[in-house]
Amino acid sequence: MENIEIAKIFHEIADLLEIKNENPFRVRSYRNAGHVIAELPENLKSIVENDEPILDEISGIGKSIHEKIVEIVKTGKCKFHDELLKELPPTILELLQVSGIGPKKVQLLYKELGIQSVSDLEKAAKAHKIHTLAGMGEKTEENILKAIENLKQSKGRFKLGIAMTYAVPLIEYLKNIDGVIHVSEAGSLRRRKETIGDIDILVACKKGSRVMDRFIAYPEVREVLAKGDTKSTVILRCGLQADVRVLDKKSYGAALQYFTGSKAHNIAIRERAKKMGLKVSEYGVFDEKTDKWIAGETEEDVYRAVGLPWIPPEIRENAGEIESALNDKLPHLIDVKDLKGDLHVHTTETDGASTLDEMVESAIKQGYEYIAITDHSKAVSIAHGLDEKRVLRQIEEIDKLNKRFTVYGSRFTVLKGIEVDIKADGSLDLDKDVLAKLDVVVAAVHSRFNMTEGEMTARIVKAISSGIVHIIAHPTGRLINERMPYAVNMTEVLRATKMHNVIMELNSYPDRLDLNDIHCKLAKEMGVMIAISTDSHSRFHLENIRFGIYTARRGWLEKKDVLNTMPLNKALKILKRK
């Protein structure tokens, strides 16, 4: 049972209670608990099983929810949740995903028309049964059908990498409109979450600028959902929704703070402001009594007004950042400029699309001091993985290449490496004698993903304790929106890496981002070092490093937590500590 599954139960309880028209603050408590649990770096199952006292210290988890967490961990179920589901069919929750439908309408639709699912709703709307209900009209019916259509097409959230390829040119387009002063992304895009629901963009402009007219005329716009003076919403051809808000220069910072979120972070900020006799909205910080405007032009001003330093967007999740800010303990988050090399790339020798020379050339262009060539081992036959003989040949080739660099006085170094397979029994796919000749041994699971948690954990821990592995690559094997992570006890794996001085990879490939942000935070807390690598299969993939950096920042990582921020000598020293 992972935290995310426990969180889901509390979110469902919140939704169900809301549909039942329960006390909204009770609803909020469950929703908040779900959020807190999803953001928690420590594994709840381990906490409960080891009877650790952490649970009592977490804000937002009181007696009742504490008991339910214990119940869920011990029995896999929650009685209260089950009872709610007896009263309301489970499919009813999917109705909330239809834009414009909230708990009140779900309740009405269920009670009056017996609607239990999105397909029920679609049928009823097409049969014109909806507008007969109180508070619903023709327009509502139309909008429901439109919203269902959009829901079908967007199929949930977009990966950050994809969202960015659409957002960046749109932002550029907006910047070039007459009268525009500032343009910035906001929302989860600015917080660099691994998936994005929609693109939020803020614009500050001079009076009379025709930003909105130009926005909806953007060639990629498929449909205009709403157009006003301050807020417009469109659907792009790729299916992504984009919102643009236009603001005064004076409230730009407040709006940026507000629309960047997260919601939980903003609530915490506003609660804090309230205690100080202030009110925070997207228009600024105000004195609650006199309504006098105090700040809002920049984000720094807003945070300063509530007695805080500026907090980087990536960690605005109400997961301890406000407390850290208050104690002057905000992390100095890692930056892409801090990196000195890449420790996981492939070449045409296995399944890469670029040659060794091309990879090296691109790494030099990227400003790196070193790169580790880590092709697959023979078990990955589909990638034409290397056997011992071919590894030895590649070592020779790299030695020659490095000599050439020395001759030309370059300080660049190519490290000899491998991405060796961790076989089902936890043994490694190549002879130890050969592996010992390499600078960097990266180990990874590429097969038998369906093992039990116990088996998979033992498999990876065995590789960690082999004494020859430096880095564990993409430690959970997940592909965002495509493949769930395999079952593995991350706390136990991290404990083993700490004990054996093994490094965990943060794989920057935008489909992977593995470790994820929360695991990065846990690794940091446990004192485990991270390597941020691209797993490049082409020279163009080296640029993906920025996605790794985004995730690292979301995981509170600093320069000192990351192996490949170190100059070669220091990095090698750490690798040789084995």
Next chain:
DNA sequence: GCCGTTTTCGGCCCGACTGTTTTCAGTCG
């Protein structure tokens, strides 16, 4: 249901927009 530098009881974040309405509930971010 949670929480406490006013409080262990009585609060709990803020504003815009939409569609339905004659003053507002519901939804959204």
